[in-house]
Amino acid sequence: MIQVLGRPNSVNVQKVMWCAAELGLQVERQDIGGAFGGNGTADYLAKNPNGRIPTLIDGDYVLWESNAIVRYLCDQYGKQNWQPETAKLHGHTSQWMDWYLTQLHPPMTTLFWQLVRTQKEEQDHDAIQTAIKTCANFWQMLENHLTDRSYVLGDNISMADIPVGCSAYRWHNMEFERPSLPNLEAWWKRLAERSAYKTNVMLPII
Ligand SMILES: N[C@@H](CCC(=O)N[C@@H](CS)C(=O)NCC(=O)O)C(=O)O
Structure with missing residues (x-):
C-alpha cells in the first residue's frame, strides 16, 4: 500500500x-x-x-x-483527464503547477501564517494587506483564465487543478476581505462538490 x-x-x-x-x-x-x-x-x-x-x-x-x-x-x-495526454497539455499543466509554487504559494503562506498562526495582537497588518494584494493580483490571472473554462485545462478537471485548488480553499475560507473574483469562486465551488476534495482539503484551517 x-x-x-x-x-x-x-x-x-x-x-x-x-x-x-x-x-x-x-x-x-x-x-x-x-x-x-x-x-x-x-x-x-x-x-x-x-x-x-x-x-x-x-x-x-x-x-x-x-x-x-x-x-x-x-x-x-x-487515467483519462488526470494524466494529460499530449505534450501541450502537459506543458500547460506544468505551467499552472509551477506558477502556483513559485508565485502564489509564497504570499499565500504569508497570509496563512499571519491570519491563522499569529496571535491577533501580534499580527502585522501591513504585511497582511500586502499579502492580500499580491495574492489577489495572482488569483486575478486565474480568474481571467477561467472566463471560458470550467477547470484549469478546460472542460475536465486534471492534475493542473490540484495545487491551486488546495490553495483556493484557504483563500475562500480564511477571514479577511476578499476582492470579488466570480469565475474563481465558481470554479472553487465546483471543486467543493467533489467528495475527495471535501474529505482531504476542506479541513479546519489550523
Ligand atoms: N516544496 C515542498 C514544501 C514542503 C513544506 O514546506 N512542507 C511544510 C508543511 S506545508 C513542512 O514540512 N513544514 C514543517 C512541519 O510541518 O513540521 C513541497 O511542496 O512538498
Missing part, C-alpha cells in the same frame, strides 16, 4: 491526499510534522533530507516535493 508521511492540515499533504483519493488509491497516511514531529529523525531524513512533509513511499520508491508526487501519482496511476 502507498504511504504518505505528513499531517493532514498541511496544504502540501492535502495536494497528495486529494490526488490519491481522486485516483481511487488506497493510502495509509502517518501524522508527521508540525505538533506531531517525527520529521527530524534520522529515519525520516534518510527518506526526505529536507525534513519537510509530505514524503510518499510506494513500495521501494520514495519521493518528496508535493507537486512531484502529484505528477508521479497521475503518471503512474492516472
